[in-house]
Amino acid sequence: MLQIQSFAAENWISPSKEARPIHSAITGEQIAQAGSPLDTQAMLDHARNVGGPALRALTFHDRARRLKALALHLKAHKKPLYALSYTTGATHADSQIDIDGGITTMLVFASKGRRELPDAHVYLDGELEQISRHGSFMGQHICTPIPGAAVYINAYNFPVWGMLEKLAPTLLAGVPAIIKPATSTAHVAEAAFRIMVESGIFPEGAMQFIAGGSGGLLGQLEAQDAVAFTGSADTALMLRSSPHLLRQSVRFTAEQDSLNASILGPDATPDTPEFDLFISEAAREITTKAGQKCTAIRRILTPEALVEPVIDALSAKLAEAKIGDPTERETTMGALVSQGQRSDVLARLKTLGTEARRVFGSDSPPLEQGAFMTPQLFHCADPGSAKAVHEVEAFGPVSTIMPYRDLPHAAALANRGGGSLVASVITHDPSVASDVAMGIAAYHGRIYVNDRDSMAESTGHGSPLPHLVHGGPGRAGGGEEMGGIRGVMHYMQRTAVQGSPRMLSAIGETWLPGAPISEAKAHPFRRHFEALELGESLLTKARKITLADIEHFAHFTGDTFYAHMDEAAAKANPFFPGRVAHGYLLLSFAAGLFVEPNPGPVLANTGLNRLVFEKPVSAGDSLRARLTVKRKTKRTETYGEVRWHVLLTNQEEETVATYELLTMVAYGQRQAP
Secondary structure: OEEEOEEEOOEEEOOOOOOEEEEOOOOOOEEEEEOOOOOHHHHHHHHHHHHHHHHHOOOHHHHHHHHHHHHHHHHHOOHHHHHHHHOOOOOHHHHHHHHHHHHHHHHHHHHHHHHHOOOOOOEEOOOOEEOOOOOOOEEEEEEEEOOOOEEEEOOOOOOOHHHHHHHHHHHHHOOOEEEEOOHHHHHHHHHHHHHHHOOOOOOOOOEEEOOOOOOOHHHHOOOOOEEEEEEOHHHHHHHHOOHHHHHHOOEEEEEEOOOEEEEEOOOOOOOOHHHHHHHHHHHHHHHHHHHOOOOOEEEEEEEHHHHHHHHHHHHHHHHOOOEOOOOOOOOOEOOOOOHHHHHHHHHHHHHHOOOOEEEEOOOOOOOOOOOOOOOEEEEOOOOOOOOHHHHOOOOOOEEEEEEEOOHHHHHHHHHOOOOEEEEEEEOOOHHHHHHHHHHHHHHEEEEEEEOOOOOOOOOOOOOOOOOOEEEEOHHHOOEEEEOOHHHHHOOEEEEEEEEOHHHHHHHHOOOOOOOOOEEOOOOHHHOOHHHOOOOEEEEOOOEEOOHHHHHHHHHHHOOOOHHHHOHHHHHHOOOOOOOOOOHHHHHHHHHHHHOOOOOOOEEEEEEEEEEEEOOOOOOOOEEEEEEEEEEEEEOOOOEEEEEEEEEEEOOOOOEEEEEEEEEEEEOOOOOOO
């Protein structure tokens, strides 16, 4: 008998006498128990006063590096998680989605944190806004971590992935987490959590765990806390309607059940690869995790003429499913999480049966023990007048086929779900994909389009990805999770800051135009990464642009655009006074003005951003450049990235062009990664 413990304020707490039982989905026998009274206020205090400050002391990149280390540590110790996952009815393939999928999600967030977030404590959201005439008073939006705790209330179906896909963006944001998984699979979540917390990779207070009931936790939350919920729409409504949460304006994100649809394009007839793809995708979504996925296909929409071929092909495919002990590798569909869940699904089948005819499956369990169930396929001949098939979700291996007349009708049926996490469109016709997407996008969080061109590398209808948002409007909860750095922003506060460039530079940890500069005493390209300071600047000598320069550049590069070569045509252009220098000639000359040619700390120029040409340059004008250290970011043990603000001016000190130059610069001595 496993004793599933909570982890509160750095202490492991064993179940009490009132603990709830956890049963094997395979045998129905009790295998664990979880739950004990907890001092949830002490947990919140520990998160806010210990975990939060420790996380916020780290930069985004510090947290990203630890997140990667945590994911790799979990990967190295994941084997015991599989043994526990089988007891939930999950097959090996199901467990891979949950365990390895969760670890991969953490690795993606760690990578994105290093690539897309600054090596700083503040995230700059958008460009600098010039409010005053001469630029002495500016505006900037910044994002900073909320100083409270993030509380997760997770569903039973993905005990590892569901925890990690929330934990990754939260820790990256710098916010501590209190994790409360569903009790029926809490033994799997607790094992994964124990591996992570005992690694010591993140500071104390960064992660806590509740096995069993959460007591009065939600009633103790404040405005700087956040709740992320995954589960049924009814439970989400009960939680988010709490007067305390509403009064405190606690952030509440819900990812709820949803009646997702898959639409077969009218071009995808039985003789096409798309038809076979459609059948395979539908069968996989019905049988994976025994249909216990919030993204599973619940409604299968087909052209009227293809209903019977789809029923026949999908029934044959479902008949191939090997239902049984998930520890056996030949098993392709395991059990529902519990006998209670199976009873709930069977009850909902009766409701669906009032509007649809069952064409595959039965109520009889395929095995005597456990929570096993056959796949269930229904056919609703008149989905336009039906109601239950668009409102009642049987959270198991269940889907309903329904016909559509044309694409607007298909879109209308898909939208009858009242808001869904995902819809898929299987078609080889781009116009079909475009029409359906425009018709259903407002009702869906994700649209998955697949055909013969992408099927070999596609990820599947029911696979949320950390790069893309996971969530949906209406019945799906009205919230978002993941989505790359968008998911991190859910745990941060966006604030508009106003002040001088000097003040905004200090707040944003980034030099901004108009802020003070310090003239470089030595060429900045001769200085190592750690020696460079924000605002350190080099003003080059001037170079005069000649007509010979312009003509040579034109012929050498092949860019003989008339504005560079034809005086009359250039003058007729409202943007030019006559023949002008190429923009890229100016960039090349600027590099020649500020480059230091000898070997040194600068290793490579990796690109430029935000290039703007503001004023044309004619023959006879002079060009000079000012190079200023804008931002520094550690990359490896041996080098970091320096972003330079480059300002090009003419002889009248008028701005000709601005851009951001990226270089990799070596450390003077080895740095910690």
